[in-house]
Amino acid sequence: MIKSLAVCTVLACLMMASTAQSQEAPPPSEKAKQIEDLVNRAAALVDQRGRAAFDEFRKRDSQWWFGNTYLFAYDDHLNVLLNPAFPKREGTNPSGEKDANGMMFHDEFLKKVQASGAGWVDYMFPKPGQTQLSHKWSYVKGFRAADGMTGLIGAGFFVE
DSSP states (O other), X not given: OHHHHHHHHHHHHHXXXXXXXXXXXXXXXXXXXXXXXXXXHHHHHHHHHTTHHHXXXXXXXXXXXXXXXXXXXXXXXXXXXXXXXXXXXXXOOOTTOXXXXXXXXXXXXXXXXXXHSEEEEEEEEEOTTOOSEEEEEEEEEEEEOTXXXXXXXXXXXXXX
Protein backbone atom coordinates (compact mmCIF):
# COMPACT_ATOMS: atom_id res chain seq x y z
CA MET A 1 0.00 0.00 0.00
CA ILE A 2 2.74 2.47 0.98
CA LYS A 3 4.75 1.42 -2.08
CA SER A 4 1.73 2.05 -4.35
CA LEU A 5 1.19 5.45 -2.76
CA ALA A 6 4.85 6.35 -3.30
CA VAL A 7 4.66 5.31 -6.98
CA CYS A 8 1.48 7.36 -7.47
CA THR A 9 3.10 10.39 -5.83
CA VAL A 10 6.16 10.13 -8.07
CA LEU A 11 3.98 9.76 -11.19
CA ALA A 12 1.86 12.76 -10.18
CA CYS A 13 4.99 14.88 -9.68
CA LEU A 14 6.37 13.84 -13.06
CA MET A 15 3.10 14.70 -14.75
CA MET A 16 3.03 18.15 -13.12
CA ALA A 17 6.65 18.82 -14.12
CA SER A 18 5.92 17.74 -17.67
CA THR A 19 2.87 19.99 -17.84
CA ALA A 20 4.87 22.98 -16.56
CA GLN A 21 7.62 22.45 -19.11
CA SER A 22 5.22 22.11 -22.04
CA GLN A 23 3.31 25.29 -21.24
CA GLU A 24 3.08 27.45 -24.38
CA ALA A 25 2.57 30.78 -22.63
CA PRO A 26 2.71 32.26 -19.16
CA PRO A 27 -0.47 32.22 -17.11
CA PRO A 28 -2.76 35.08 -18.18
CA SER A 29 -1.75 38.26 -16.38
CA GLU A 30 -1.59 42.00 -16.82
CA LYS A 31 2.22 41.74 -17.16
CA ALA A 32 1.96 39.21 -20.01
CA LYS A 33 -0.55 41.45 -21.83
CA GLN A 34 1.77 44.44 -21.30
CA ILE A 35 4.74 42.55 -22.79
CA GLU A 36 2.77 41.39 -25.85
CA ASP A 37 1.53 44.94 -26.45
CA LEU A 38 5.06 46.34 -26.07
CA VAL A 39 6.54 43.85 -28.56
CA ASN A 40 3.70 44.32 -31.07
CA ARG A 41 4.15 48.12 -30.97
CA ALA A 42 7.94 47.78 -31.26
CA ALA A 43 7.68 45.38 -34.22
CA ALA A 44 5.36 47.83 -36.00
CA LEU A 45 7.86 50.65 -35.41
CA VAL A 46 10.76 48.53 -36.74
CA ASP A 47 8.64 47.60 -39.77
CA GLN A 48 8.25 51.34 -40.47
CA ARG A 49 11.65 52.75 -39.47
CA GLY A 50 14.09 49.83 -39.59
CA ARG A 51 17.22 50.12 -37.40
CA ALA A 52 16.44 53.78 -36.67
CA ALA A 53 13.78 52.53 -34.22
CA PHE A 54 16.50 50.93 -32.08
CA ASP A 55 17.65 54.38 -30.90
CA GLU A 56 14.25 54.83 -29.22
CA PHE A 57 14.44 51.37 -27.65
CA ARG A 58 17.80 52.17 -26.00
CA LYS A 59 16.35 55.03 -23.91
CA ARG A 60 16.15 53.98 -20.26
CA ASP A 61 13.03 54.95 -18.29
CA SER A 62 11.00 55.20 -21.48
CA GLN A 63 7.96 53.38 -22.79
CA TRP A 64 10.39 50.85 -24.31
CA TRP A 65 12.76 50.21 -21.38
CA PHE A 66 11.56 50.44 -17.80
CA GLY A 67 12.46 48.49 -14.66
CA ASN A 68 13.55 44.98 -15.72
CA THR A 69 11.61 45.26 -19.00
CA TYR A 70 13.58 45.99 -22.17
CA LEU A 71 13.44 45.07 -25.84
CA PHE A 72 15.93 42.84 -27.64
CA ALA A 73 16.27 42.07 -31.35
CA TYR A 74 18.03 39.49 -33.52
CA ASP A 75 18.42 39.12 -37.26
CA ASP A 76 17.40 35.92 -39.10
CA HIS A 77 20.76 34.32 -38.25
CA LEU A 78 20.52 35.11 -34.51
CA ASN A 79 23.02 37.97 -34.60
CA VAL A 80 22.10 40.29 -31.72
CA LEU A 81 21.00 43.64 -33.14
CA LEU A 82 19.70 45.19 -29.92
CA ASN A 83 20.07 44.48 -26.22
CA PRO A 84 20.26 47.71 -24.21
CA ALA A 85 20.33 45.90 -20.84
CA PHE A 86 23.33 43.78 -21.94
CA PRO A 87 24.98 45.94 -24.67
CA LYS A 88 28.10 43.73 -24.87
CA ARG A 89 25.85 41.06 -26.46
CA GLU A 90 25.14 43.29 -29.47
CA GLY A 91 27.07 42.10 -32.49
CA THR A 92 27.43 38.58 -31.06
CA ASN A 93 25.69 35.40 -32.14
CA PRO A 94 24.33 33.32 -29.24
CA SER A 95 23.08 30.45 -31.39
CA GLY A 96 23.48 27.19 -29.48
CA GLU A 97 23.94 28.84 -26.07
CA LYS A 98 21.99 27.05 -23.34
CA ASP A 99 20.41 28.19 -20.12
CA ALA A 100 20.93 26.29 -16.84
CA ASN A 101 18.28 23.74 -17.89
CA GLY A 102 19.88 23.02 -21.27
CA MET A 103 17.37 25.14 -23.23
CA MET A 104 18.83 26.82 -26.33
CA PHE A 105 16.44 29.71 -25.82
CA HIS A 106 17.87 32.04 -28.47
CA ASP A 107 17.32 29.28 -31.02
CA GLU A 108 13.82 28.78 -29.60
CA PHE A 109 13.05 32.46 -30.24
CA LEU A 110 13.85 32.00 -33.91
CA LYS A 111 11.97 28.68 -34.16
CA LYS A 112 8.89 30.25 -32.57
CA VAL A 113 8.91 33.15 -35.04
CA GLN A 114 9.55 30.88 -38.03
CA ALA A 115 6.73 28.52 -37.02
CA SER A 116 4.08 30.98 -35.81
CA GLY A 117 5.22 34.54 -36.51
CA ALA A 118 5.15 35.25 -32.76
CA GLY A 119 4.94 33.49 -29.42
CA TRP A 120 6.23 32.88 -25.91
CA VAL A 121 9.43 31.15 -24.74
CA ASP A 122 10.42 30.52 -21.12
CA TYR A 123 13.97 30.03 -19.87
CA MET A 124 16.42 30.93 -17.11
CA PHE A 125 18.24 34.29 -17.40
CA PRO A 126 19.76 36.85 -15.02
CA LYS A 127 17.92 40.07 -14.26
CA PRO A 128 19.81 43.17 -15.47
CA GLY A 129 22.72 43.88 -13.14
CA GLN A 130 22.60 40.42 -11.55
CA THR A 131 24.35 37.10 -12.15
CA GLN A 132 21.83 34.83 -10.38
CA LEU A 133 19.45 33.15 -12.84
CA SER A 134 15.70 33.80 -12.68
CA HIS A 135 12.75 32.26 -14.53
CA LYS A 136 11.85 34.48 -17.47
CA TRP A 137 9.08 34.46 -20.07
CA SER A 138 9.73 36.35 -23.33
CA TYR A 139 7.34 37.18 -26.14
CA VAL A 140 8.99 37.36 -29.57
CA LYS A 141 7.64 38.54 -32.90
CA GLY A 142 9.08 38.61 -36.40
CA PHE A 143 9.57 41.85 -38.30
CA ARG A 144 10.19 42.85 -41.90
CA ALA A 145 11.39 46.44 -42.06
CA ALA A 146 10.78 48.72 -45.01
CA ASP A 147 14.57 48.87 -45.48
CA GLY A 148 14.65 45.07 -46.05
CA MET A 149 15.97 44.09 -42.63
CA THR A 150 14.24 41.00 -41.18
CA GLY A 151 14.47 39.36 -37.80
CA LEU A 152 12.70 39.18 -34.48
CA ILE A 153 12.08 41.50 -31.60
CA GLY A 154 11.10 40.54 -28.08
CA ALA A 155 10.75 41.46 -24.45
CA GLY A 156 10.11 39.49 -21.34
CA PHE A 157 9.32 39.47 -17.68
CA PHE A 158 10.70 37.62 -14.73
CA VAL A 159 8.49 35.31 -12.73
CA GLU A 160 8.50 36.61 -9.17
